[in-house]
Amino acid sequence: MLVPGRWFDGLSSKPRPVLVGLRPGPGGPALAVHPLAQPATPPLELSHAQVGWPEAWNARRPPPRVVVDLRGHGSLEIDAVADWQAALAAAGGRASLAERMQTRWGVLLAVLAVSIVGLVLFYRYGTPWMAAQLTRHVPVAWEAAIADNALRQMDDGMLKPSKLPPERQAALRARFDALARQVPPALQRYPGYAPRLTLAFRSGLGANAFALPGGAIVMTDALAEEAAAHKLGDDALVGVLAHEIGHVVHRHTTRMVVEQGVLNVGLGLALGDVSGVVSTGSTLLTGLAYQRNHEREADCFAIALMAHGQLPTQPMADLLLAISRDSRKEGEAGKDAKEEKAEKAHGPLWSLLSSHPDTEARARELKQGHAPHCPRQP
Amino acid sequence: MYQPDPGGRSAPAFVQSAPQITAHPLRFTGSGGEYFRVWIVNVLLGIVTLGFYTPWARRRTAQYFYGHTMVADSPLEFTAPQGKMVKGFVMLVLLTLAYQIAVRTGQDTAVSLFLLGGALLAPLIWGSAMRFRLSATRWRGLRLQFTAGWGEVYKASWPVFAIALVWIVAVLGLQALAPEPLPSASGRKIPQVTAPMWALAALAVVLTVLCIIRLEYNYKSLLVLRGQVGVEPGRWKPVYMDFVKVWLATVGFFIVCVAVVGALLAALLGGSFALLASQSRQLGLWLFVLIVAGFFLLIALLFLISAPARAYREARMFHLMWSNIGVSHVARFKCKLRTRGYVLLRVKNLLLTVLTLGFYRPFARVSEYRMKVDSVTLHIKGSVDQLAGQLARQQQGGLGDALADAAGLDLIG
Numbered sequence: 092m093l094v095p096g097r098w099f100d101g102l103s104s105k106p107r108p109v110l111v112g113l114r115p116g117p118g119g120p121a122l123a124v125h126p127l128a129q130p131a132t133p134p135l136e137l138s139h140a141q142v143g144w145p146e147a148w149n150a151r152r153p154p155p156r157v158v159v160d161l162r163g164h165g166s167l168e169i170d171a172v173a174d175w176q177a178a179l180a181a182a183g184g185r186a187s188l189a190e191r192m193q194t195r196w197g198v199l200l201a202v203l204a205v206s207i208v209g210l211v212l213f214y215r216y217g218t219p220w221m222a223a224q225l226t227r228h229v230p231v232a233w234e235a236a237i238a239d240n241a242l243r244q245m246d247d248g249m250l251k252p253s254k255l256p257p258e259r260q261a262a263l264r265a266r267f268d269a270l271a272r273q274v275p276p277a278l279q280r281y282p283g284y285a286p287r288l289t290l291a292f293r294s295g296l297g298a299n300a301f302a303l304p305g306g307a308i309v310m311t312d313a314l315a316e317e318a319a320a321h322k323l324g325d326d327a328l329v330g331v332l333a334h335e336i337g338h339v340v341h342r343h344t345t346r347m348v349v350e351q352g353v354l355n356v357g358l359g360l361a362l363g364d365v366s367g368v369v370s371t372g373s374t375l376l377t378g379l380a381y382q383r384n385h386e387r388e389a390d391c392f393a394i395a396l397m398a399h400g401q402l403p404t405q406p407m408a409d410l411l412l413a414i415s416r417d418s419r420k421e422g423e424a425g426k427d428a429k430e431e432k433a434e435k436a437h438g439p440l441w442s443l444l445s446s447h448p449d450t451e452a453r454a455r456e457l458k459q460g461h462a463p464h465c466p467r468q469p
Numbered sequence: 470m471y472q473p474d475p476g477g478r479s480a481p482a483f484v485q486s487a488p489q490i491t492a493h494p495l496r497f498t499g500s501g502g503e504y505f506r507v508w509i510v511n512v513l514l515g516i517v518t519l520g521f522y523t524p525w526a527r528r529r530t531a532q533y534f535y536g537h538t539m540v541a542d543s544p545l546e547f548t549a550p551q552g553k554m555v556k557g558f559v560m561l562v563l564l565t566l567a568y569q570i571a572v573r574t575g576q577d578t579a580v581s582l583f584l585l586g587g588a589l590l591a592p593l594i595w596g597s598a599m600r601f602r603l604s605a606t607r608w609r610g611l612r613l614q615f616t617a618g619w620g621e622v623y624k625a626s627w628p629v630f631a632i633a634l635v636w637i638v639a640v641l642g643l644q645a646l647a648p649e650p651l652p653s654a655s656g657r658k659i660p661q662v663t664a665p666m667w668a669l670a671a672l673a674v675v676l677t678v679l680c681i682i683r684l685e686y687n688y689k690s691l692l693v694l695r696g697q698v699g700v701e702p703g704r705w706k707p708v709y710m711d712f713v714k715v716w717l718a719t720v721g722f723f724i725v726c727v728a729v730v731g732a733l734l735a736a737l738l739g740g741s742f743a744l745l746a747s748q749s750r751q752l753g754l755w756l757f758v759l760i761v762a763g764f765f766l767l768i769a770l771l772f773l774i775s776a777p778a779r780a781y782r783e784a785r786m787f788h789l790m791w792s793n794i795g796v797s798h799v800a801r802f803k804c805k806l807r808t809r810g811y812v813l814l815r816v817k818n819l820l821l822t823v824l825t826l827g828f829y830r831p832f833a834r835v836s837e838y839r840m841k842v843d844s845v846t847l848h849i850k851g852s853v854d855q856l857a858g859q860l861a862r863q864q865q866g867g868l869g870d871a872l873a874d875a876a877g878l879d880l881i882g
Binding site: 099100104106157209236347358366 | 497507509510512514516532540542562565566573574609610611612653691822828850853856858
């Protein structure tokens with residue numbers, strides 16, 4: 092079947108009337124251009140790969156005119172779009188996946204379903220796994236350098252020197268060092284990763300403790316005071332420190348950098364075209380989900396390490412509940428009953444927006460000494 | 470089925486000494502619904518491939534818009550080789566990754582090298598992107614070309630370096646003008662800002678804006694004058710003051726917008742602010758939260774309020790350009806885009822896009838593009854068949870194109 096067309100050879104804007112023939116060839120339809128003015132000259136023969144094939148954008152409403160890209164040989168304008176498409180199909184032309192999605196709702200919906208499942212699997216399992224693998228290759232010295240820098244910046248900002256008496260600091264540090272020495276090989280997430288675990292004291296933040304990559308752990312005075320105020324022994328503080336050691340051993344900060352990088356690039360590229368709100372929102376929510384997973388992992392580590400050292404986890408759970416109760420009391424001053432009710436009603440939604448898992452569930456699991464999401468200890 | 474080209478009818482032999490001028494209104498034959506399908510397919514495939522579909526998506530989008538833009542009844546063609554676009558994109562991703570790693574690990578030297586390199590290479594990147602894009606555009610078999618040499622591109626970029634110079638001088642001047650800081654009650658030294666310092670800063674800002682306008686003028690005129698259709702060079706009439714006038718009118722328009730929205734907001738919120746102020750004593754921590762939320766709201770509001778002014782500038786600039794450019798002695802463009810209609814369309818589209826969380830964007834894009842294309846008429850002296858071409862090589866420069874796209878220089882627009 093021959094389709095009439097106009098051939099522009101790239102040397103002038105004057106068209107030559109031609110007939111275009113399509114026939115099956117290796118890789119797809121091949122194309123032959125027969126000039127009408129010189130019937131004696133041999134046709135221009137082009138293989139499938141030598142032609143840029145125009146996409147059919149709409150199954151029901153073909154465009155008024157299509158242009159076929161003949162690369163160095165110029166271009167071909169065709170008015171009989173329906174004939175062209177029929178000839179293409181007869182010569183064994185196969186539409187690309189994008190083109191089939193474009194013209195058939197069924198294909199579009201199938202890809203939509205696959206992409207939702209794929210997206211969930213990738214961001215739920217793929218990225219954390221990849222981050223864990225990549226983190227293996229990050230040197231400890233690098234982590235320590237970043238941590239030093241971060242701590243120095245915080246010391247210039249919110250943190251102040253500790254006001255705890257030196258003997259109290261020494262006592263807590265002794266417990267910490269004993270705990271750090273006890274970490275059994277079974278709990279090592281990264282074989283051969285042996286950062287120097289150190290404990291530092293600061294004041295200036297609320298009741299808190301945090302771990303920096305490379306082994307530095309910081310505890311605030313307010314945390315020690317909180318434990319003392321509720322008559323909880325040092326075992327509560329040791330439990331919190333075990334949780335922080337968990338962050339170090341699992342290299343959570345480094346993994347978070349990798350995970351956030353994948354999220355920013357992947358979701359930014361994929362959803363950025365929808366809108367900034369959608370792409371930033373999904374990056375934020377997924378990042379928070381990873382962070383909650385890290386907290387759970389660190390809790391599991393703390394439970395296992397405390398069990399290994401035959402220490403109770405109950406005081407740590409009590410401390411956690413006490414801190415959350417106190418901070419809630421502070422916040423309630425400016426909140427009326429209506430707002431609080433709204434917050435309760437939105438329970439599951441709020442939990443998606445939080446960097447830590449639900450405190451009461453955490454405390455319950457710590458108290459019991461096991462949690463459903465923890466791996467079974469050998 | 471074959472019809473002779475409509476442009477061909479105007480060149481009978483006896484009028485060759487005084488060729489007739491024919492008007493060809495440009496037409497966009499696509500539709501919002503169709504482009505929505507193009508876009509949603511791109512988004513889905515982007516998600517499945519973790520974003521690596523981007524170069525294919527950009528090519529499909531460009532081909533959709535070009536293929537439905539009829540210039541004298543022949544569609545435009547976007548012929549950029551897919552391989553080069555992919556290569557450019559991969560290089561861009563690697564560069565971004567290297568930069569991100571440098572930022573996140575606090576390697577300040579590497580970061581400043583990146584930024585300095587980016588600033589020095591910006592004209593080169595712009596030039597290479599324009600070469601790539603023009604040579605990828607074809608009409609009736611003729612490729613467009615951007616023939617400016619690197620020297621010309623850097624010469625046209627002088628306002629960039631002038632801006633740097635203005636600020637170096639301004640900072641040095643501010644340091645020289647600043648009086649000794651007075652020690653305050655708490656012992657801290659509070660720097661003082663005097664009237665001459667304000668004047669100097671204002672002067673620097675005005676000079677910077679003038680330089681930015683000059684840069685826009687230089688780049689646009691270079692693009693048209695060194696652009697070619699086949700072998701015919703572009704023609705350019707606007708002068709620098711035309712651009713300055715558009716910018717001044719935009720500033721005026723923006724001030725009017727701010728005043729109107731400000732008055733409306735004051736009337737609406739005046740009551741609630743008073744209520745808030747009376748309760749602020751009990752709010753405590755929540756007041757802080759409110760202030761932070763208000764800050765983000767202000768940024769969003771600024772974005773919304775500036776939207777009409779941005780649309781206004783775009784419409785005026787589009788009108789100025791497309792009423793005053795042409796192709797050698799062969800063709801002239803005339804534009805009758807109505808500024809008011811375009812601003813209203815943009816505001817409507819922005820509201821619908823925000824309301825639909827971005828899903829209206831493809832419809833918005835098509836309606837804006839259609840209004841612009843349909844407003845332009847091409848006047849050709851003689852026949853559309855008379856233009857000569859030359860077999861230009863496809864340009865390299867996929868990276869420049871990808872970088873320009875990342876910087877917000879859209880292919881379609």
